Amino acid sequence: xxxxxxxxxxxxxxxxxxxxxxxxxxxxxxxxxxxxxxxxxxxxxxxxxxxxxxxxxxxxxxxxxxxxxxxxxxxxxxxxxxxxxxxxxxxxxxxxx
Numbered sequence: 001x002x003x004x005x006x007x008x009x010x011x012x013x014x015x016x017x018x019x020x021x022x023x024x025x026x027x028x029x030x031x032x033x034x035x036x037x038x039x040x041x042x043x044x045x046x047x048x049x050x051x052x053x054x055x056x057x058x059x060x061x062x063x064x065x066x067x068x069x070x071x072x073x074x075x076x077x078x079x080x081x082x083x084x085x086x087x088x089x090x091x092x093x094x095x096x097x
Contacts, residue, residue, distance in 0.1 A: 001028050001037065002037060002042045002043060002044050003042075004026060006042050007081060007091040007092050008042045008043070008044055008077075008081065009026070009044065010080075010091060011076075011077045011078075011080035011081045011091050012024060012044060012046055012073070012077045014076075014080055015046075015072075015073045015074075015076035015077045015080060016073060018076055019069060019072060019073060019076070021069065021073070024046075024047070029045075031045040032045070033045045046070065046073050046074050046077060047070065049064070049065070049066040049067040049068060049069035049070040050062055050063060050064050050065055050066065050067045050070070051063045051065050
């Protein structure tokens with residue numbers, strides 16, 4: 001799992017808050033992020049917008065209610081991690097030396 005006190009989790013939590021969305025569920029589940037975590041890289045899955053059911057079955061369905069929130073939360077999370085020049089410092093440490 002990705003540590004709950006990591007920059008990645010912090011940026012995601014702040015993104016949900018900025019869009020006045022309920023705090024995300026912090027659960028360990030099977031997602032494509034597991035591959036990165038297994039390779040030692042922090043990773044998480046962001047989810048927002050839309051209603052889904054019968055996941056991973058032939059009857060899986062999705063209704064795009066407020067589906068625009070997913071891309072906005074993802075973008076805000078990335079911007080929080082890398083920072084915005086003149087606006088905010090990055091949450092991730094610089095890899096350049």
